[in-house]
Amino acid sequence: MRDVAVVGFAQTPCVRETDGTTNGVEMLVPIFHEVLGSLGLTKSDIGFWCSGSSDYLAGRAFSFVSAVDAIGAFPPIMESHVEMDAAWALYEAWVKLLCGEVDTALVYGFGKSSAGQLRRVMAMQLDPYVVTPLWPDSLGLAGIQARMGIEAGLWDERAMASVAAQSRAAALSNPLAQLSGSFEVDDLLAAEYVVDPLRRHDCAPITDGAATIVLAAGDRARELCERPAWITGFEHRVDSPSFGTRDLTTSPSAVAAGKAAGADGIEVAELHAPFTHQEILLRQALGLGDDVVVNPSGGVLAGNPMFAAGLARIGEAARRVHDGTASKVLGHATSGPLLQQNLVCVMEGRA
């Protein structure tokens, strides 16, 4: 198999609401220019394009179709789209590069969550016959999972608040973060519940945003990037949708993806955990010890652009390889209710 690396990454600021359309063009145009410009590339240098987005987030069928306007896709391009977080688009692009047909790929994801009522929109992901008709909201479901972990002794509200405090403190050094600041755990715990046992700080904010990654293979990667983040393990798995049959205090798909991707020796991990308890759960599932730096960007608790956030985790992790601050990193993405689907991308720098 060929070696493939993340060589470029750009993302928009994470904001509560953008003025633009739900087709992402206004968010994508500047980050395409940024990522291509930083690599000295133009659109014609890209062999394959792949994106991730959701029609239900936009409230319209085919919302991804207009997004290709941001590329300027004429002459025609080799292109594909997943109705998933763009981390899975990155996976499709990685596979394409492994096939050897092309040497470069640009992957992007975008989402304007502010356009709809996110808590209700996400109910559309549930079983349409016996669950969605009740309109369970994403916070209500996460609250059940959080309480199960608390009552099983796996985490508590203080540990959850501590995750939030760390996220916002880390985000102070991330100029694109939506939420950042210095917070005392006791002050956070003094807040009212939003959905008992979750407080506001336990839940990722509603965010509009987009992210993009450029992949390159072999020598092309070495030409483009001084220290490419070579992908050494890229795995994803899905669990049963029937969460009443699952042990919600862990995530078999995350455990399996982490094991298959080779999560040993990780120095930095960016985890896609939209709720504080899920960061603790994922650390346990992926076997990340206390020596692993988790979410130095602040993670999605500091800004959660739906359908781009998983891709951005991989980009943030890769950035630590690019800048030489780490040599083995992990980017994680999740999809579906209660961590149903999980993806792990392990990347390494080489001397």
Place this chain on the structure above:
Amino acid sequence: MRPAAVVGTGQTHHAAKRLDVSMAGLCREAIDRAMADAGVDWPDIDAVVLGKAPDLFEGVMMPELFLSDALGAVGKPLLRVHTAGSVGGSTGNVAASLVQSGVHDRVLAVAFEKQSESNAMWALSVPTPFTMPVHAGAGGYFAPHVRAYIRRAGAPEHVGAMVAAKDRRNGALNPYAHLKQPDITVESVRASTMLWDPIRYDETCPSSDGACAVVISAAETSGPAAWIRATAMRTEPTTFAGRDQVNPQAGRDAARALWKQAGITDPLSEVDAAEIYVPFSWFEPMWLENLGFTDTGQGWKLTEAGETEIGGRLPVNPSGGVLSSNPIGASGLLRFAEAAMQVMGTAGEHQVDGVRTALGHAYGGGSQFFAMWVVGSERP
């Protein structure tokens, strides 16, 4: 790139409303047939790829998530592809790449649409603020481009009716087809209601519930195999200044890349059967030109001469095609699967004699997304 082959295909009985099954049941009808055809069981499947057109059609956001038990995907990688109407084709190509890359040995590709859960016309035309509603309905988008083709190519008016009559007669040979009209004639098509002049009622595709599945493998299983000789995907914007909507560049580019990868220099003589995405009859001659089977402006002559019938020089849509069954998200994978069936010799009554090389083709959006593959009987 290592070789990959289709080793099993399956599809549902397509109908306007499959009210006897749930979405999971619909998918499994196709999957169970494909796995039986391939002679494989769930432990043999490494990953699953699901393709489907817009989520608004069934009113489920990312339905692969709630279907993961039924798709046998629990504990495995599951991808969801969505590239508009071409999605079935893209699903086949992505599944092929998972094997060709060496990532997996055996992959299940599934595509479905259960149009009866809602109304596609509604889902595609939810009134959006500031946007001019199209006053034309479903076929109204494509009918002006068909008119432009007829004018540019100087094609006689009966060619569209010939395609429709042929595809519906072929559909009568296909036990899974939604529409079976063995007695249809060019005259009866021409006598049918003019819906979107120049498109008549009998020249339009039905609206179907249905699913399709294929098993793609790095090695042969118990039965015959259709080896994937080439795949191609191309995209261009829906509209732009100076865009050729009749003969889009993206389709021409995809075809050129496809033939090159397959080592085919003269498609018309080297391809033995083609399953081409033809939702309105006139798209057969349009795509024959776009795919390079004929020169520009000449596609209709192949159709008019009867060369696209079973027994002709290039049988097109021996299965009956999209004009006989149209479960939107699955329609592309059906074309890909039917091409494989022709090569595997498993097409039954609509089998074309001696097929060694076949084309599967899909397109979507405003004729802007293209996905294709060429399958052959010989391991590359």
Place this chain on the structure above:
Amino acid sequence: MTKPLSAPLDVGFDYTRSTGPTLGRFLSDLRRRKVTGIRGSDGRVHVPPLEYDPVTAERLTEFVDVASTGVVRGWSWIPEPLEAQPLDRPFAWALIQLDGADTSLLHAVDAGSPDRMSTGARVRVRWRADRVGAITDIECFELSDEPSDEPVEADDVTMVTTPVHLHYTHSASPTEDPFLRGLMDGRLIAQRCPACEKVYFPPRPACPTDGVPTTDQIELSDRGTITTFCVVNVPFLGQRIPPPYVSAYVLLDGADIPFLHLLLGVAPEDVRMGMRVEAVWKPREEWGPTMQNIDHFRPSGEPDAPFDSYSQHL
């Protein structure tokens, strides 16, 4: 820059779902005030019944009657219920293991206060009076150790209707905004791509061939040429004019891309590719930020444009 125009976008449809045999049995039994589970490959009884086993993927067929009473296995508290949720007063979401089942069902518990909720609490079904064969036939659960109402007779169901009503705010792009505001004044504002210099009407968020926002504004006249068209003879949902009528691509003079609009004031059989047309505007008091300010186009009486003048726009 002013914030681009935005407006509500409601996406609503009553989806009609065929249940298939497994879910059909479950929903039919709910109508009878009965709860039915199914036995999985590992022997566990699942409620709601699963159509396919999560471990083996095999189709499951062994139905098992369970009680309409059970125990809370996990819960959260919703102080402010959202639209269409089971209760309009504060309630708990709970995973409930019914007596006789091994896995849990998600539903609402009408507990009144979070102080009364606990994991391990006993609950029973509160049946809806007018049951149709849907998960909402269970109105909610209530805290109780007592059995629920007795089953009754009812016909089978094979379909379930699921209303989906979502509310969005749709925003125009910054490039569309001057175009929409121009329409409110009866002006047709196009934009030129700074790279390829093509004139887009309506303007796009970015030039589709260059991927850069269009910038220069150009005002166009309301005259143009029909590039191609179709005659609509078919009635369909939402149609506002009785067929037959003509839907045509209009290339405004000075624009580089045609758009679809109505062509009236001429018999459909007399419409030609290349026909010259002009806009017929609605009365000014009906104008808004929409191309529907132009009621339709009609022939201008000028001679037809030559084929070569628009053939590259087909």
